[in-house]
Each structure stands twice: as structure tokens, then as C-alpha cells.
Amino acid sequence: MxxxxxxxxxxxxxxVAAVGLFAAGTGTARAAxxxxxxxxxxxxxxxxxxxxxxxxxxxxxxxxxxxxxxxxxxxxxxxxxxxxxxxxxxxxxxxxxxxxxxxxxxxxxxxxxxxxxxxxxxxxxxxxxxxxxxxxxxxxxxxxxxxxxxxxxxxxxxxxxxxxxxxxxxxxxxxxxxxxxxxxxxxxxxxxxxxxxxxxxxxxxxxxxxxxxxxxxxxxxxxxxxxxxxxxxxxxxxxxxxxxxxxxxxxxxxxxxxxxxxxxxxxxxxxxxxxxxxxxxxxxxxxxxxxxxxxxxxxxxxxxxxxxxxxxxxxxxxxxxxxxxxxxxxxxxxxxxxxxxxxLGGGGTTPPPTGACTAAYTVTSQWNTGFTGQVRISCSGASLSSWKVNWTYGAGQRITQAWNATCTQSGTAVSCANASYNGSVPDGGSVTFGFNASWSGTNPVPAVTLG
CATH class of the missing domain: 3.20.20.80 (Glycosidases)
Structure with missing residues (x-):
């Protein structure tokens, strides 16, 4: 070589790509x-x-x-x-x-x-x-x-x-x-x-x-x-x-x-x-x-x-x-x-067990001063009647607009709760919400918690 x-x-x-709330307590679904x-x-x-x-x-x-x-x-x-x-x-x-x-x-x-x-x-x-x-x-x-x-x-x-x-x-x-x-x-x-x-x-x-x-x-x-x-x-x-x-x-x-x-x-x-x-x-x-x-x-x-x-x-x-x-x-x-x-000799974290709801944060588009993001809440073997998603930005990003959820930001901490019409997530189903935000320099993916 x-x-x-x-x-x-x-x-x-x-x-950390996604963090889940499990039927038998809170756990983490992430890469090794x-x-x-x-x-x-x-x-x-x-x-x-x-x-x-x-x-x-x-x-x-x-x-x-x-x-x-x-x-x-x-x-x-x-x-x-x-x-x-x-x-x-x-x-x-x-x-x-x-x-x-x-x-x-x-x-x-x-x-x-x-x-x-x-x-x-x-x-x-x-x-x-x-x-x-x-x-x-x-x-x-x-x-x-x-x-x-x-x-x-x-x-x-x-x-x-x-x-x-x-x-x-x-x-x-x-x-x-x-x-x-x-x-x-x-x-x-x-x-x-x-x-x-x-x-x-x-x-x-x-x-x-x-x-x-x-x-x-x-x-x-x-x-x-x-x-x-x-x-x-x-x-x-x-x-x-x-x-x-x-x-x-x-x-x-x-x-x-x-x-x-x-x-x-x-x-x-x-x-x-x-x-x-x-x-x-x-x-x-x-x-x-x-x-x-x-x-x-x-x-x-x-x-x-x-x-x-x-x-x-x-x-x-x-x-x-x-x-x-x-x-x-x-x-x-x-x-x-x-x-x-x-x-390759690793152990790492195993996938989430059956009976989990998870939240996955993605950046769907990005330009020189801003970006559009999406969070998908999905359930398998479990269900939700309402939800809240939280994360902390690590590089000064600021949410400017959200849809299908009510989002607030205090300093670096972001909290988004379901709209009245999409709080229910059935077993095997999912809902999404989106947002626009500003960024400068870097735009790292935050760790997301679902509550």
C-alpha cells in the first residue's frame, strides 16, 4: 500500500444522527x-x-x-x-x-x-x-x-x-x-x-x-x-x-x-x-x-x-x-x-430496540447565509400523542422561521413542539416539521432529543 x-x-x-424516546425509557440511536x-x-x-x-x-x-x-x-x-x-x-x-x-x-x-x-x-x-x-x-x-x-x-x-x-x-x-x-x-x-x-x-x-x-x-x-x-x-x-x-x-x-x-x-x-x-x-x-x-x-x-x-x-x-x-x-x-x-473490530452502540420513536435532524439545503432544515419524528412499535424536540446549536445558528411546529430559541437552545394538527404519531408512521435558519462559518449537526 x-x-x-x-x-x-x-x-x-x-x-449523532438521531435520538429516540423509547417505550421503556429514554435511549440513544446513534452511530458507533x-x-x-x-x-x-x-x-x-x-x-x-x-x-x-x-x-x-x-x-x-x-x-x-x-x-x-x-x-x-x-x-x-x-x-x-x-x-x-x-x-x-x-x-x-x-x-x-x-x-x-x-x-x-x-x-x-x-x-x-x-x-x-x-x-x-x-x-x-x-x-x-x-x-x-x-x-x-x-x-x-x-x-x-x-x-x-x-x-x-x-x-x-x-x-x-x-x-x-x-x-x-x-x-x-x-x-x-x-x-x-x-x-x-x-x-x-x-x-x-x-x-x-x-x-x-x-x-x-x-x-x-x-x-x-x-x-x-x-x-x-x-x-x-x-x-x-x-x-x-x-x-x-x-x-x-x-x-x-x-x-x-x-x-x-x-x-x-x-x-x-x-x-x-x-x-x-x-x-x-x-x-x-x-x-x-x-x-x-x-x-x-x-x-x-x-x-x-x-x-x-x-x-x-x-x-x-x-x-x-x-x-x-x-x-x-x-x-x-x-x-x-x-x-x-x-x-x-x-x-x-x-x-472492523468495533462494538459501538446497537440500533434502537423495537418500540421506539425517534427524531432525525437533516439540512435539506444551504446557502451562504442561511439554510433550511427538517426534523422527522418516526415511530415503530410505539406511538405519540404529542411531542417536543430539543437541541443546542454549537456554531451560532439562529432559527428565523418554522412550519408544522412552534419553535423557540433562547441563546443556543432550541425547542420545537408539535402544531395542534400533527402531534399524533402512530405506530409505523411519521411527521415532519421544517425551519429556516441563519448560519456563518460552519453548520454542524446538533444532537437532538425527543420528549
């Missing part, structure tokens, strides 16, 4: 006392998440910075994003994510340079000779990798080159340049940034099968040819209860080739609505995957493909499926979160 990939923030930072990134660092691993740059503020930004030691741009570095028109570049979101990572002592995983999908129309609709196509690809790699030289720990250089049976996928690159495009892309990326680790990344290669064996043989061949290849990315977009039994064996066989391995896009989708049994199985699945990586020295990184269900690609791609990440839509840690923590 290169030193560029091992700069991890020291110290502990507790994240030791952030996941610190648990991972103690195991010599990096824990990452895919992110959306525009959301890196408020609760979303706080969790990203506190819990994870690496970020992957979900879409911001793909070719259609950075060069939507030929010769016209847009680096805004990619730059934002890199700057956020630097401010939070995080690594960045560049994703992705060569792919058959999410390419700009001018490229896919063009008619190119092999020489022209090669020049376009090299220029793209030179430009993007060069721009971020020294600031990207690892690049997913080539993404999804294989079919399920282990044959090469028919793509613009393979059909126009032949299979040698993979070695060329790696060579060009290495020339543009010799210190970045270079990966080939694919899905359905987590266990030993025809596709992963084709990838294994490719990496072995590239190593024998002296092509710069540092690692293999196993995406791990998994279905509930279907973690391959040969996952650790597969990780180890790639490691034995002399390359690193990363779990690059981990999520575990389930049929909706999620129930307690599904969430328990998801916890076991996340724990199993992270534990398999932890058991192999050269498995260096586990990245979840979005940490919150509100930022997941799954519902839009697999209708009827979702709840695939470690946090729910209100940024509360799910059982899967604790599965990750346990696999």
Missing part, C-alpha cells in the same frame, strides 16, 4: 462511538463512500467527513460530465469533491476513465478511425489524470470490460481498438500520474466464476507484460443474502498476483418495503463482505456506493428494490452500519 493511500485522520469524532474510518484505519484499511458533490453540506457532508476516509465521485469524473462538448470542460463538481476530501483528510478514488457507458454524445455519435479513437482516449486520460495529479490516490482506469461468460464486452473501445486498449489506457494513466494506483473495475466478479477468472487471467497477463496495473476493483452490487461464498478466496487469489484489491461499489439491495428480517440479513451481508476484505492484507479499501438510501442508484435502476446502503433516508444508521463496524 503506497503512502499516498494511508493518510488517515487521527482522533475520534462521534456522530468510534467512526468507521478510524475502525478501518486500525485494520490498515480505507473505508470510502461514493458521493454527490452538490450534497456535501449539512448532515450529508458531516457524515461523509466523519465516517469515511475516502470518497469516490459517483458521476462527476465520468467523461460525459467533464467534457459534455468536445473541447469544453466542466470540472466544477469534480473539483468540489476533491477539495472536500482534502479538507477532511480523505483520499479520492477517481471513477472512471474508460467505460462503455456515460460517454458524451459527441464521442459515441462520431465516426472515428482507430488512430483518431486512440488519440481521443489518450487525450482524455492525459487531461483528467493530469489535472488531478498528486490528488487522486487510485483510479478506476478501465471499467467493466467483460461479459458474464468472460469474453470481452463489445464496446466503442474494444471494437475500435481491440483488447489492447486496456494496456494502453493503464500505460497512459501511469504516465500522467506515476504515483496514482491504477485499477481495473468490474461487477459480478466478487466470487470465483467465469467472469472473475477472465479478469484474473487479464491481470496476470498484464503483470507479465510489465503493464502498470496496481489493483483490481470488485464492485459488489449485491442482492440480499447472495454474498458469494468464494469472496475471500477470490480476493486472495488476486492478491497472490501481486496486486491490491478493493471493494469499490458495495451495496446490498432488497425488495421493498424492508422489514426487520431483511435488515438483519443485510447487516450480516455487509459484515461478511467487510470481514472478507479485512482478512486479506492486500484488500486495501471498501467503498459503499452511497452511504444513505436517499442517495442510492438502486430504486431508479431496479424497480421495487432499494434500502441498499448503511444509512436510511433520514441519515440514521441501519443495522448494516453496525455490521460494518463489527467486521
Amino acid at each position: 503506497r503512502s499516498s493511500r494511508t493518510s488517515l485522520r487521527a482522533g475520534l469524532a462521534a456522530l 462511538d468510534t467512526p468507521l474510518r478510524d475502525l478501518a484505519a486500525a485494520k490498515g484499511k480505507v473505508l470510502g463512500t461514493a458521493v454527490t458533490g452538490s450534497k456535501l453540506t449539512g448532515t450529508y457532508g458531516d457524515i461523509t467527513g466523519t465516517q469515511f476516509s475516502a470518497v469516490t465521485p459517483g458521476n462527476a469524473m465520468k467523461w460525459e460530465s467533464v467534457e459534455p462538448a468536445r473541447g469544453s470542460f466542466n470540472w466544477t463538481e469534480a473539483d468540489q469533491i476533491v477539495a472536500f476530501a482534502q479538507a477532511h483528510d480523505q483520499q479520492v478514488r477517481g471513477h472512471t476513465l474508460v467505460w462503455h457507458s456515460q460517454n458524451p454524445g459527441w464521442l459515441t455519435d462520431g465516426s472515428w478511425t482507430s488512430a483518431q479513437l486512440s488519440d481521443l482516449l489518450r487525450s482524455h486520460i492525459d487531461t483528467e489524470v493530469g489535472r488531478y495529479k498528486g490528488r487522486i490516490a487510485a483510479w478506476d482506469v478501465v471499467n467493466e470490460p467483460f461479459n458474464e461468460d468472460g469474453t470481452y464486452r463489445s464496446t466503442l473501445w474494444h471494437d475500435g481498438l481491440g483488447p489492447g486498449y486496456i494496456a494502453d489506457a493503464l500505460t497512459w494513466a501511469h504516465a500522467a500520474d506515476p504515483d496514482a494506483d491504477l485499477y481495473i473495475n468490474d461487477y459480478n466478479v466478487e466470487g470465483v466464476n467465469a467472469k472473475s477468472t477472465a479478469l484474473y487471467n487479464l491481470v496476470k497477463s498484464l503483470k507479465q507484460q510489465g503493464v502498470p496495473i496496481d489493483g483490481v476493483g470488485l464492485q459488489a452490487h449485491l442482492i440480499l443474502g447472495q454474498v458469494p461464498s468464494t469472496l475471500q478466496q477470490n480476493i486472495q487469489r488476486f492478491a497472490d498476483l501481486g496486486v491490491d484489491v478493493a471493494i469499490t461499489e458495495l451495496d446490498v439491495r432488497m425488495q421493498l418495503p424492508a422489514d426487520s428480517a431483511e435488515l438483519a440479513q443485510q447487516e450480516a451481508d455487509f459484515k461478511s463482505v467487510v470481514a472478507a476484505c479485512a482478512a486479506v492484507a492486500r484488500c486495501v479499501n471498501v467503498t459503499v456506493w452511497g452511504f444513505t438510501d436517499s442517495d442510492s442508484w438502486v430504486p431508479g435502476t431496479f424497480p421495487g428494490y432499494g434500502a441498499a446502503t448503511p444509512y436510511d433516508e433520514d441519515y440514521r444508521p441501519k443495522p448494516a452500519y453496525y455490521g460494518i463496524a463489527e467486521a
